[in-house]
Amino acid sequence: MKKLLLVPLLLWTSFIFSQNNPTTIIQGEFLGKTMPLRDFVLSQEQTYRVNEIRIVPNNLRANEKLDPTGLPLDGVDPLRQTNAENSYTASYALEGSFDGISVNEGGGATPPDPTGAAGPNHYVNAVNSVVKIFDKSGNTLAGPTPLGTFLGNGANNGDPIVMYDHLADRFFVSQFQTSNNALIIGVSDTPDPTGAYNVYEFALDAFPDYPHYSIWPDGYYLTANKNSGNSVYVIDRDVMINGGTNPQIVGFTLPGIVNNPNTVFSPEPANLLGNIYPTDVPGYIVYLQDDGWNPGITSDHLKIWEIDIDWATPANSVVSNPIDVPLAAFDSVFAPFGTGDVDQPGTNQKIDMIGGVISYAANYRSFGTHNSWVITFNVDVDGNDTSGIRWIELRNNDTDGWSVYQEGTYAPADGHSRFMGSAAIDLQGNIGLGFNIASGTLPVGISYTGRFSTDPLGQMSVAETTIVAGTGVQTFSNRFGDYSHLTMDPDGFTFWHTAEYFRSSNTWQSRIASFSLSPGFDNDVGIIAIVNPENGGLSNAETVEVTIRNFGNLNQSNIPVELRVDGTLIASEVFTGTIASGDVANYTFTQTADLSSYGQTYTLEAKTTLATDEFTLNDPYSKDVTHLRNNDVGVVNISSPVSGTGLGNETVTVSVRNFGANAQSNVPVQYTLDGGAPVIETIAATINPEETVQYTFTQTADLSAINTYSITASTTLVSDEEPSNNSTTIAVENMICAPSANCSLGDGLRLFSVAEINNASACEGYGDFTDQIASLEPDTTYPLTVTTTYGNQYLTVWIDFDDSNSFEVSEKVITDYIIGAGQTGGTFTETVDLVIPAGAATGTHRMRAKTNWNAVVPDDACEETTYGETEDYTASIQTLSVEEFAFINNSDLKIIEKGENQFEAVLTTSYSGDVYAAIYNINGQQLKFKDLSKSSINSYVVKLDMSQAAAGVYTLKIGGTNIDSNITQKFIVR
Incomplete structure (x- = not known):
């Protein structure tokens, strides 16, 4: 829990952070x-x-x-x-x-x-x-x-x-x-x-x-x-x-x-x-x-x-x-x-x-x-x-x-x-x-x-x-x-x-x-299956066949059985044969079941009611049975193409299911790409009731451009009685290359910090952090702080200034800087100059950082190396206005520790507009945000109550609400 107090007369209330649990599908x-x-x-x-x-050493034992x-x-x-x-x-x-x-x-x-x-x-x-x-x-x-x-x-x-x-x-x-x-x-x-x-x-x-x-x-x-x-x-x-x-x-x-x-x-x-x-x-x-x-x-x-x-x-x-x-x-x-x-x-x-x-x-x-x-x-x-x-x-x-x-x-x-x-x-x-x-x-x-x-x-x-x-x-x-x-x-x-x-x-x-530990029950019988009916074109007089198991130690005869449909008792009968201990027998009810409503799903329940049964929980068995439509097919899945790098003319493969009671052949099927003209083909093979088949279209889909595409596949059977299940849509992304390498021994980046980016990460092999943006100015040098946990890591950084989705040698802003030069295991944190050239194109561009152990980083930013890591970020190249220049160059931010995890942040500046203050944890998550007004002629003051915060390193960022510039300062909660 985090609490911050603002001066003057502003209170930030307590707030609770709950971890989201997104699913991966x-x-x-x-x-x-x-x-x-x-x-x-x-x-x-x-x-x-x-x-x-060997056990993979995902966690090391103490x-x-x-x-x-x-x-x-x-x-x-x-x-x-x-x-x-x-x-x-x-x-x-x-x-x-x-x-x-x-x-x-x-x-x-x-x-x-x-x-x-x-x-x-x-x-x-x-x-x-x-x-x-x-x-x-x-x-x-x-x-x-x-x-x-x-x-x-x-x-x-x-x-x-x-x-x-x-x-x-x-x-x-x-x-x-x-x-x-x-x-x-x-x-x-x-x-x-x-x-x-x-x-x-x-x-x-x-x-x-x-x-x-x-x-x-x-x-x-x-x-x-x-x-x-x-x-x-x-x-x-x-x-x-x-x-x-x-x-x-x-x-x-x-x-x-x-x-x-x-x-x-x-x-x-x-x-x-x-x-x-x-x-x-x-x-x-x-x-x-x-x-x-x-x-x-x-x-x-x-x-x-x-x-x-x-x-x-x-x-x-x-x-x-x-x-x-x-x-x-x-x-x-x-x-x-x-x-x-x-x-x-x-x-x-x-x-x-x-x-x-x-x-x-x-x-x-x-x-x-x-x-x-x-x-x-x-x-x-x-x-x-x-x-x-x-x-x-x-x-x-x-x-x-x-x-x-x-x-x-x-x-x-x-x-x-x-x-x-x-x-x-x-x-x-x-x-x-x-x-x-x-x-x-x-x-x-x-x-x-x-x-x-x-x-x-x-x-x-x-x-x-x-x-x-x-x-x-x-x-x-x-x-x-x-x-x-x-x-x-x-x-x-x-x-x-x-x-x-x-x-x-x-x-x-x-x-x-x-x-x-026990010989079991002497008397114990129950239904273990409803053999018939199955899903299909059902009638008003369906025969119901069940399987009875004798779980007990004694042979059993004259076993009472009941049948219910959707909870209503329709039959009470007796199986008159003998079932030996551990054996099974099938029984067909004399009473039939009315399952004739078109498209309806019925719940059948069969149950034994032996008076001497010692374990009744296994007596009943239930099964859902659907009266299928006669003609009903649809696409249930598009298995290819899938998102990836280097896509081109890709095959489209779909799963088509026959939901109906009638076998189907010569089923028309089609796909559209981004809502364009449909590609129409025919599945000649017979698809039996409730069978799913795969079909690959002869005509491929052109996904060669870096983009996210929408593919919709459908069946168009003329006699189809349920069109709601005909179609499926997926999104497929042709992504920029994402080279991965082995960083399990500590290779790669554990911290990448420049401007607003302060990313403490684990071993990803490849990490897509493009949601994190650094605001950078042409013809300016910025300190980039990096950490690795295995030495002699060569580091190269590119910025894709021309937005071509490729990284050229001319776009390198750091070339083969060695972190932990000549070292092996250990933690190494170093700062290197990241130089934005004069005339750099303004706008947002992909920034790629790539490491390689014991050797220079390949000029090809897509090449995979044995060891190291690749991480992608976003660089926002912008030219500072007069106000932004004044804010950055004529301001001073100090954080004063007051004891018991109480802090006071003072921004001294000639800038006169409104500003905001935000606190981030070491993972880059924003914990609180607040607009501020000046406390005196030349300063803004923020009191930070971190008494309930977990120990660790935090970052305070103060920036102008009407300009794209900010100042950051780290502080430690003990």
């Missing part, structure tokens, strides 16, 4: 449909070479608490559970335990990043380079298949994630691609994961390290460890599960977050378990905040954000401000990253436990009366790098927000660390927790524990059970994990866990295990 690219995964050539098992996968006053001061976790071994409840025996992908199958990538998910009949396992599919007994059904081959990009880059989308009965497999900062995602075309997949690419603005996904009713949610731009995204899952083209991805920046000092920045999205969820439930993101990271974090807590996604108008999507959920004190900081955290027997090499992140996945389940969200992360329980797992169950409901229902730290006092945990909650509210276990006397292995919903809060009660004991150590690297993955079987009771262990020295192996 990206169009994904459909790469095509694969052949069946079972038909791919297998990766050849071979003796591997060490191939260590060696110790940055704030030593952070709790717990004594290092002892206040919630540590150290029960004696005989105080735990005996667990059920492991239901399954078998080896997944081996190090030789995986090509030796370290760490392997094991991930996996169970469907009704399969378990899909992946590590950093391959995917493999098993039945639930551990028999191989497909693979191992290289991820790069399978996902179609040819590169085995890493950080895979596997999910079973139980809402759609589809499998999801992803990895990142380093070459273009992309995520590659395959979604199975059918419920069979060994079959074909539809593959998509999402190219982002920075490398999406450590991507974690979740299943949610309105999208696939994603978080990533990125060093710039958005860190949270939502992907249009409806398009992907239906094999559509060009799904959108919407990006968000989390407001109010304090990043951790660890290697991985890892907020987590809520992942839906089960088919039940509140109406209009928002997406949830969670992140831990450790008061040992930063003095600004006053207590250990979680931050939670809500995301409301609007796929009809993605730009309307919003992310909320965070809510804080207090936790008992914890310490999430371990030893320095790169040295390892936990000892191994017989070697000095430690392995990493990954501190300061929410473990994958953060699983959510709705129980009707409340919703539970289980979250885990590693904590130091004794101040000596012994790790336990802090686990939290949050709850909310229709009226109450998120709060801690229970939390605990699982860390038996046996000298071993528990880490790399992952937890989930079953249909009865029982919690399962899988993890790695290791110490200086115990090779790393995998175990699990759990608790029953009726246990005392905050306690794991199930006896710790070994999934597999480690029989080796790793001596060549500290890297381990980087995550494990616990998921739920569709039956709602079986937990499936995969993690890494060493089966011999330097030989990792993924392991897959299943276990339950």
Whole structure:
């Protein structure tokens, strides 16, 4: 909050700044449909070479608490559970335990990043380079298949994630691609994961390290460890599960977050378990905040954000401000990253436990009366790098927000660390927790524990059970994990866990295990699908067919079923057959449904009403069915051209959808450029009902001039019954070149300050700051202050005086000035003369600053270099009037510090007109603006009350209200 007082008799009231959260909307690219995964050539098992996968250092880990006053001061976790071994409840025996992908199958990538998910009949396992599919007994059904081959990009880059989308009965497999900062995602075309997949690419603005996904009713949610731009995204899952083209991805920046000092920045999205969820439930993101990271974090807590996604108008999507959920004190900081955290027997090499992140996945389940969200992360329980797992169950409901229902730290006092945990909650509210276990006397292995919903809060009660004991150590690297993955079987009771262990020295192996904490319900049936009808030309007597699943342990017969249309009960009937435990059967209602209203969407709901049912929340299933118009086609997307540099004669590609019930062929389609004459062509191929096809026009569009163009594409079917969805319009900009370079090591500009511009920036590679304007006069020299965080940076600055959208040698105003000459790492701030030549053309022009490490900047301002950065600004060249000259040259601005962050600014000047005063923060954001009148014959006085301002550097700018000149002065708030 900022407050300024003006003299005389002027009061600036307090004002609050809230961070805007604009969305980034990206169009994904459909790469095509694969052949069946079972038909791919297998990766050849071979003796591997060490191939260590690195985490991109987006955030650097601290060696110790940055704030030593952070709790717990004594290092002892206040919630540590150290029960004696005989105080735990005996667990059920492991239901399954078998080896997944081996190090030789995986090509030796370290760490392997094991991930996996169970469907009704399969378990899909992946590590950093391959995917493999098993039945639930551990028999191989497909693979191992290289991820790069399978996902179609040819590169085995890493950080895979596997999910079973139980809402759609589809499998999801992803990895990142380093070459273009992309995520590659395959979604199975059918419920069979060994079959074909539809593959998509999402190219982002920075490398999406450590991507974690979740299943949610309105999208696939994603978080990533990125060093710039958005860190949270939502992907249009409806398009992907239906094999559509060009799904959108919407990006968000989390407001109010304090990043951790660890290697991985890892907020987590809520992942839906089960088919039940509140109406209009928002997406949830969670992140831990450790008061040992930063003095600004006053207590250990979680931050939670809500995301409301609007796929009809993605730009309307919003992310909320965070809510804080207090936790008992914890310490999430371990030893320095790169040295390892936990000892191994017989070697000095430690392995990493990954501190300061929410473990994958953060699983959510709705129980009707409340919703539970289980979250885990590693904590130091004794101040000596012994790790336990802090686990939290949050709850909310229709009226109450998120709060801690229970939390605990699982860390038996046996000298071993528990880490790399992952937890989930079953249909009865029982919690399962899988993890790695290791110490200086115990090779790393995998175990699990759990608790029953009726246990005392905050306690794991199930006896710790070994999934597999480690029989080796790793001596060549500290890297381990980087995550494990616990998921739920569709039956709602079986937990499936995969993690890494060493089966011999330097030989990792993924392991897959299943276990339950409850045998489930004896009597539990429900509708899981409405098979028919589908969208189409519907009648007044439509047959309704449903699928009934027996979730329970006992066989069931004579199951009552109900059918409703738009909430009105139209049938109460009985399925008289027998459904065995775990099996399904289809039933067709005798009563038909009237769905004959043209163009209307109906909501069908089928429901079982078994009197002895022990879990009624999964009884109903609903489906929307639309009576389609007969003839209705339209353009839903224009995928090319897209904005960029160097555009010329560009192809125009559109997606055309048949919204109607009748198949269509020879569909007329057209596009116009800036409202000009239409280019009319015909799609000869047949487009089936509700099918979307891509069409590329034969005639290209001339976009060669630097400009923003409007392209409208439309269908013009004569018999079309709904013209409102015929057309789509996009804007395409042919932009000036935007060369990018690697500035991640500190190359490039961290400050560019001249005249009114005072831009403190990060590493962008290329930064478009043309909204920032410097007012400059011909035949004048100006001091330009620049900062870089890596030395020997050559700097050249051009101003495009002739507005040709190219930068000529004659337009250089600084040529190869060396910042931090002869230096390497460090921060270097220097001032160099920027000379505006006599006779420079007046008006506004693009100003380009470009750096290059250890070599001169190329004369071609569009040429990309390996290291450095390019930033664009605007130079306003103007000739000063007599008044402006007097204001600039006959004025003196002083800022006097009065103590307690009170300041007085005095402008002494011969200028007699009205002036304004404005305050800016270091990011160039204007915080306050006010017109001033003279306080005395030759001075203006402004009192600045900065007592509530954050510490930092601020800029006061005073200028004439009727002239284009101003004076600036920096001052420091302490």
